[in-house]
Amino acid sequence: MATQSEALTGEMFIGAARVRGAAGTFRGHDPARGAWLEPAYGGGTPADVERACQLAWAAFDAFRDTDLETRARLLETAAQRILDLGDALIERACAESGLPRGRIEGERGRTVGQLRLFAEVVRGGEWLEARIDPALPQRQPAPRSDLRQRHIAVGPVAVFGASNFPLAFSVAGGDTASALAAGCPVVVKAHNAHPGTSELVGRALRQAVADCGLPEGVFSLLFASGNEVGTALVADPRIKSVGFTGSRRGGTALMKVAAARAEPIPVFAEMSSINPVYLLPAALTARGADIGRKFVASLTLGAGQFCTNPGLVLAVESPGLDTFIEAAAAVLRDSPCATMLTPGIHAAYDEGVGRLTAHSRVKSVARGVATNGPNQSRAALFTTDAGSFLGDPALQEEVFGSSSLVVRCESVEAVRAVTEHLEGQLTATLQMDEADIPLARQLLPVLERKAGRILVNGFPTGVEVCHAMVHGGPFPATSDPRATSVGSLAIRRFLRPVCYQDLPQELLPQSLRDGNPLELWRRVDGKLVPPSEPRR
Amino acid sequence: MATQSEALTGEMFIGAARVRGAAGTFRGHDPARGAWLEPAYGGGTPADVERACQLAWAAFDAFRDTDLETRARLLETAAQRILDLGDALIERACAESGLPRGRIEGERGRTVGQLRLFAEVVRGGEWLEARIDPALPQRQPAPRSDLRQRHIAVGPVAVFGASNFPLAFSVAGGDTASALAAGCPVVVKAHNAHPGTSELVGRALRQAVADCGLPEGVFSLLFASGNEVGTALVADPRIKSVGFTGSRRGGTALMKVAAARAEPIPVFAEMSSINPVYLLPAALTARGADIGRKFVASLTLGAGQFCTNPGLVLAVESPGLDTFIEAAAAVLRDSPCATMLTPGIHAAYDEGVGRLTAHSRVKSVARGVATNGPNQSRAALFTTDAGSFLGDPALQEEVFGSSSLVVRCESVEAVRAVTEHLEGQLTATLQMDEADIPLARQLLPVLERKAGRILVNGFPTGVEVCHAMVHGGPFPATSDPRATSVGSLAIRRFLRPVCYQDLPQELLPQSLRDGNPLELWRRVDGKLVPPSEPRR
Incomplete structure (x- = not known):
């Protein structure tokens, strides 16, 4: 070629x-070499x-x-x-x-x-989305026209x-x-x-x-x-x-x-999304350290430069949570630097991490390995408590990169309160075991209101391109939660419906003609009709 | 009760x-009696x-x-x-x-x-819109999660x-x-x-x-x-x-x-919509007078107080067009007054009709019967030419009520130019006969861009409540042409998609569970599956 x-x-x-x-x-610009x-x-x-x-x-x-x-x-x-x-x-x-x-x-x-x-x-x-409502010339008190709809x-x-x-x-x-x-x-x-x-x-x-x-x-x-x-x-x-x-x-x-x-x-x-990850109690008890390690792998993937990067962790105080934080901190301290996309993104990341580091209600738990190369991101893990998080809206601002904040909650009620307080998100993740199902069931309706995708026992980075995917969510995750x-x-997103009333066959678009020449699924009188059954 | x-x-x-x-x-307020x-x-x-x-x-x-x-x-x-x-x-x-x-x-x-x-x-x-993309644990290079989507x-x-x-x-x-x-x-x-x-x-x-x-x-x-x-x-x-x-x-x-x-x-x-009606040449020649009478019936229905009221007529100059106008004028002159909804709407109608009456490039053709009762609308028919219409954006402002403006066009090109100049509409109507099909075919792509519903040989008033209806259209007909x-x-309009990734069965909404308990049509791996075939 x-x-x-x-x-x-x-x-x-x-x-x-x-x-x-x-x-x-x-x-x-080559950010790894700092060269134009x-x-x-x-x-x-x-x-x-x-x-x-x-x-x-x-x-x-x-x-x-x-x-x-x-x-x-x-x-x-x-x-x-x-x-x-x-x-x-x-x-x-x-x-x-x-x-x-x-x-x-x-x-x-x-x-x-x-x-x-x-x-x-x-x-x-x-x-x-071809739809056909055939004419009903005999209908009383008034006949119905032939009405057909497609999207353009x-x-x-x-x-x-x-x-x-x-x-x-x-x-x-x-x-x-x-x-x-x-x-x-x-x-x-x-x-x-x-x-x-x-x-x-x-x-x-x-x-x-x-x-x-x-x-x-x-x-x-x-x-x-x-x-x-x-x-x-x-x-x-x-x-x-x-x-x-x-x-x-x-x-x-x-x-x-x-x-x-x-x-x-x-x-x-x-x-903008900080993609909350919920660590439910039974899962934390059973496998807090394992979750911590996998969490850091997701957090640091691609220098954390994903819309779905897990920037927030929510859990009720427990020994399991301590285990999670210790394990995550240990892996994170060993995680190598990674080149960020641009000097601007790198500077914004450093500034965001700096803001959290200096925050009086936030505790710095771990940083990744330091290095001297240009545009290198050092991963960062912080903790705070629910009251502090609720008290400062700035704590839910996205820090684009591999920085995450663990909110230690005194109770399930605090987890719920923090969740209700969150802005719209692309994703929400539950780390949970069998025994956590009742609590997950309580959280789900709130998460549905807050996010476009809900995950169990995975991590939000990695967005499958398929039919059931939703990469969207309430503002500010996106401007319109009705779209992906x-x-x-x-x-x-790029289609609108048009209705054709009593058009002769030769003027109708192919998709709406009698005999279904395009062999489409069509809705006739509101009922889906497969291509093999050309009802008209 | x-x-x-x-x-x-x-x-x-x-x-x-x-x-x-x-x-x-x-x-x-009772507008017919003018009484509170x-x-x-x-x-x-x-x-x-x-x-x-x-x-x-x-x-x-x-x-x-x-x-x-x-x-x-x-x-x-x-x-x-x-x-x-x-x-x-x-x-x-x-x-x-x-x-x-x-x-x-x-x-x-x-x-x-x-x-x-x-x-x-x-x-x-x-x-x-239930969608299920089942997990593909063996997929290379990475397995696929179980992904399910519904609208909430x-x-x-x-x-x-x-x-x-x-x-x-x-x-x-x-x-x-x-x-x-x-x-x-x-x-x-x-x-x-x-x-x-x-x-x-x-x-x-x-x-x-x-x-x-x-x-x-x-x-x-x-x-x-x-x-x-x-x-x-x-x-x-x-x-x-x-x-x-x-x-x-x-x-x-x-x-x-x-x-x-x-x-x-x-x-x-x-x-806001003025719902252009196109009188194509063969139809005008064959039945100009008949179209004129039916047009006035649509124009004066409910004192013209419909979003789909035909406020604009477009046609190429011809004897048939004169016949249409004469017949419409004759019926309109005899059409009785009708009570408008409110004094405000009545005043706005009178003002709009007054503006057209006083317009130097607009000719007043006919008014309905006058009366002395409160809030009575007198239908009104006006004509102008394409150049004047193109030259004054005010001529396409909606006059809410039974007022309509016929734009006499010197050519098909002028009809097209006026059409391209129109703002977004709820409807566009073609009055046409067999011989008009080639011209209709030329106009259709433009009309699809301009309107949410296209009618042939009907009138836009009367909006069927059915599956194929679109009552919508580009701005200012509506704020979002993607909706009806x-x-x-x-x-x-009131739904948004949510995706569920790897949720256990007991946490999934009924609509997405294995076995299809709600007996829904669902899209599995992108293919529609009827309720009777519970593939999973």
Whole structure:
């Protein structure tokens, strides 16, 4: 493949055109070496945003009208084109993120798998949610019209790449895959932490669009030297939805821009979560030390740079809790430093850990091994008590990285009170044994209100891409708890229903025609009818 | 039933308690007679909002956990209790709305039917969208956990009664029915145009909650003498979603309050639509006069006080169009006055019609019969040309009532240009014959982008409550085109997904347990499995 050997150019993709951004320059950065990477990237201008949105809009009607097979092939071709980038992609992503090769290779697998899963989803056509309520011409007192419903794409989607997943939540990540699957053109704003990775993946996507003979506006990739491009993108009237993974500050800023538009649009922002882990008494007694060790493995994975990192532990005071803390502290003290994604993230982590260290109601239990390299994270474990936690909202602010706070609770009631006091979360985890079931049953209704995913005897890091996954949750975990950004349900964010009343067959979309030509599951008079039973 | 004979008290229902609002008083009003109605209603205070939200929150976990049968019975009991109100309800609703008895009886039927439809929806359990991705312990490179997903209620919902549907979109209307079906307690802010109707229906709902042994906070009804109650309700942290039908000004004001909360929440506001009707050439030639007469029947139905009232007509200049206009004008000139809902709505209608009448680029074609009674609407028909329409955004502002503007277009291109220029709509209608199919096919993609429902050879008034209905559309038709406020899909507004990872059977909700005890359709590994095939 030609792509592999081509050098990076530092240019954006505005549809099929390579465009050098004229608004300032920036470079990728190797956090492990503390070194800047070539080439220089030019930041986009409002005119570039305008052009990308114009192309996306021009492509929209044609793209959303492509048949399911074409759309699925686009996603599969994108997956293959990403693989075709070969080692150049892996090396650049490792260099720009400081993440180890195994992790980046795994993330590539996940990204490719995600695109292929959505290809399958597109082909299945269930996302169309075809519904048919046949006419009832004899009904009294008034006849019923023939009413049919399907879902269509909402319009061009703006996607913001995430710092912590240079592949799986960036240019061709979950937001892009689900938006394209829905039939929405995508304009990506690359994350500045990995412009080279973004350019490579953008190249793969751009080629996939061309390979499939689709309009160039289906995909554009913008770089930005400041906030102007992102703000202009969300404000552009042709953009109809936004996918974002990042900080609470960034996400809420975009929510404000979107709400202030003449036509407000939804923002699906995945922002901030401390992912409470509950250590229930019987489990603590039986295996406190083992849980402690596994907990630290989850906490320090990928330098703790996961949205689902376990930043909070809740348990009732007990000897088992002491055992847990001792075991966790012992492992943590031996855990090596890890390179963080960017100097900014590293500085924010050190500041967050420093704030906890200096906090009068917080006790520092252990730190990981110190080192002198650049952007190195030292894991950190702290304890406090329920009263202190309840008294200071700052204690539930996310410290992005491998820092966690154990809240020692005097009673089950205190655990409950702390839980009710929590903001919305992506996950909540119960470490429990058989004897803990009654207590777990008490906690579950509260956890359901607080989190999008509830785990038993696992750890929240590691988000399976499947049909039942929910990577979402009440604010500030996300901007809209009714959505997930991982798993096949993610497509729903970018769809809206349309009803067709008494349309002649030749004007109806294929999915709603008599005889069920697409062989879809459809709801007829409210009852699901399989493809094999074409009731009309 | 005791309810029928009980006099109105002017009190709110805050859970089980009858509470007299202390913030000012207001009365119902008979617009046909121009007379105030007894009793006086006391407006709620922020403390009343606080108490209603507190009760709703306290009821939430228990209510959302009720079994499907109990929830369905609540809805059916509410329907029966509304019927039990008997003639007292019909008389009061007629008096407060100026709407004829037949319409109000029909609306009661629709309201009751809607509650019963949602009872069926609840029992069916498809809204749970149960998904199961079984564990794959042998998978390489890493095993997969057992992952299961269902949908749960988002939390207490604030519902704002609409002026134009004193029953079907008010205290026990579509928003309330779908929110209760989802398992959300509801706090209704009654519309001031029909407090007596609201009190009666509130009584029925209150009794249904008690009949079913549910916590009192499942339903509260507030009155308000100003905007303070509504604002406080949407701002209350225990309210998690909002249903609203009304003006664009009112809806966008609530959207701003919701977006400014510490935890922003969605507002499902159905606001403003002019529902374009396209008269295609062959249909105009074949039956221009007939379409004109039917159009006026739709335009003047219920004094034009429908969200789906056809306020805009688009056609290419032709003799057929002249025939349409002449026939419509003739019928309209003879159409009797009709009482409007409130003096405010009547004044706004007269002002809107006056604005069009005085507009230099608009020609007044016909007015309905004049009369001297209070709050009487005279239908109005205007014409303009495409250039003028494109040049003045004010010409696409909704005039709530039976006023419509025909845009004479010089060409199909002008029709397309006007269409692209339109804001979001609830509906778009094509009047067409066989020979118009190619043109209709050209227009459809644009109409799909602009409207939630597309009709052929019908008129948009009359919104069927069924599974395939979409009563929604892009802003400003609604605040979120991904939702409908009519039909069974309306329940989705108030649900969010939750994922359960590796939970033991006894902690899983019934809907997700092995053996499928609720006999639901479930998606196993992404494939729909009927209740009869319990794959696990």
